[in-house]
Amino acid sequence: MDEITYAQAVNAALRRALAEDPSTVLFGEDVALPGGVHGVTRRLHREFGERVFDTPISESAILGGAVGAAMMGLRPIVEIMWADFAFVAFDQLINQAANVRYVSRGRLTAPMTVRTQQGATPGSCAQHSQNVEALFAHIPGLRVCLPATPQDAYDLLLTAIGCDDPVVVIESRALYHSLKGTVDQDGPRAPIGGARIHRTGSDISVVTWGPMLHTVLEAARVLEGSDISVEVIDARWLNPFDTDTVAESVSRTGRLAVVHEANLTGGFGAEIIARVVERGVPLSTPPLRVATDDLRIPAAPGLQQAAIPGRDVVARQLLSMLAPGVAA
């Protein structure tokens, strides 16, 4: 099997969804004729014609349009170019989409998929750098997932599109063109939810998601040199969240760390720790949160690096759980 990029995996999933189900439509800013500003939707307009179209720069109309079309039986897949831009139209997601099934007692549904991407990359300004997953995950009625590998970029998106309720798929701009892998494109659609253990270990369970998975995997390799065995869990879905897999892992290792690129306060990492603690899983050390400092994201690469935990910071902090004297 040939390796494809994360962006190509998203493209392949969209193609399959559009080919398999004539009720799917794909729209957003610059997604059709230009093929997306990141090239993710290339050729889909050519193949599927008017089921793939460009919109005005009107996020409220894009998201609200998806809600209404979904109520009428279409399966809209819409792109919000940067997650930061969802804020100009939060009403349509939070007050509208998330309420459709519940308030109508199931007489109406909004089977819509919102694709977006987030995170800081060198030079991205404060309005193009935020990690907003906790804001979405806070809203009952919105499903949220964050693929971290090409296979998951393919699988999670197909699962999202097949879901009968609104799902926000948060992709990673940093991974679009930098990460390649083989992708099985013929499998059945996976059920919604489910974490993946990327690396087994016996000393610490680390839960992470999105591009931070790769930072954590690197940190785990660094710690291997100090004979520390790290289990790395990619949460993938924040809603529904796979508490069972995490709790089972922590019950073996006795230690829990969460690592995310989103800033610390109110981050989803805190929720994960709360869930494990509530389960009564015994911990041999206090749980650890590694996250971006609570600040706006600066543009200068050197400043960004100082704010966002990289491999060495993650490794040092994890090490501090086992050897408190060595602390960060």
Next chain:
Amino acid sequence: MSHSLTATALADLAGLWRIRCFEETVTRLRVEEQIVGSVHLCIGQEAIPVGACAALDLTRDAVFATYRGHGWALACGADPAALFAELLGRETGTNGGRAGSAYLSDPDHGFYGENSIVGAGAPIAVGAALAARYDGSGRVALTVFGDGAMNQGAVHEAMNMASAFDLPVVFLVENNRYSELTPIAAMVRNADLVARSAAYGMPGARVDGNDVDAVRRAVAEAVDTCRSGRGPVLIEAHTQRLVGHYIGDAQVYRPRDEVELARTAEPIVVLTAALRAAGVSDAELTGIETRVRAEIETAAAMALAAPPADPNAVKEHVYG
């Protein structure tokens, strides 16, 4: 052209070249990866900031620009070395490296900042105009955005509120016919954007955005309307960018000859031809370019010599 008109026009030409040379140097620094991240240039659109800022009183007026705002910062009088430094992530940058290309500001020069959320500056400008009601400054707020931003809810809300309250806001649309990679004509039924002013009951004007003087006159008139308490004005300035939406954009969506054609009507070409026709010598005209180029090169060199922003200061100005 009368003598004083020629003097103004020569200053305008220097203003155009200042932005053009700055943007060309930015392109080089971006290609060399000394600047990183997305960079949006205003090459081809320089006459709008130069003309508009000449009609403002930047000791009290406030400009709210977009991510395509380097030219606006320069036209407001920001120091080119500090702007380069900002783009390069240096300590001496206008924002100490926190803002980068798309979000910089320099309030000392009436430049209240770029915005990289399309249309978001418009409601903020309404607020700046509202403040003028209370502070007695006579301030006019000018907010500039692209044709695509006209389809953003925030812009509609801003125009309505400014109109309802007769607030001193100049809404200036730089219509370069593209919203990122998509032609505006495909995204609106009526591509005559200034026609929308009627819906809000405010005056509207269309202006050749490649003509500095025409822009200055239109903005001066709008400022006059605003200062005298007659409420907001919408101006649509037609222009074209001679480059991609961002550095690296191959412009596959754009007809081949469109840019070539636009080069014959771009502001520097137009103003240079007018000055030549008015009797200004070629030596004087090239002298302006040479002088400005040297000034910009010096500014870039200063910025490149400045230290990177200090990571230890990354948490300064964090609160809560």
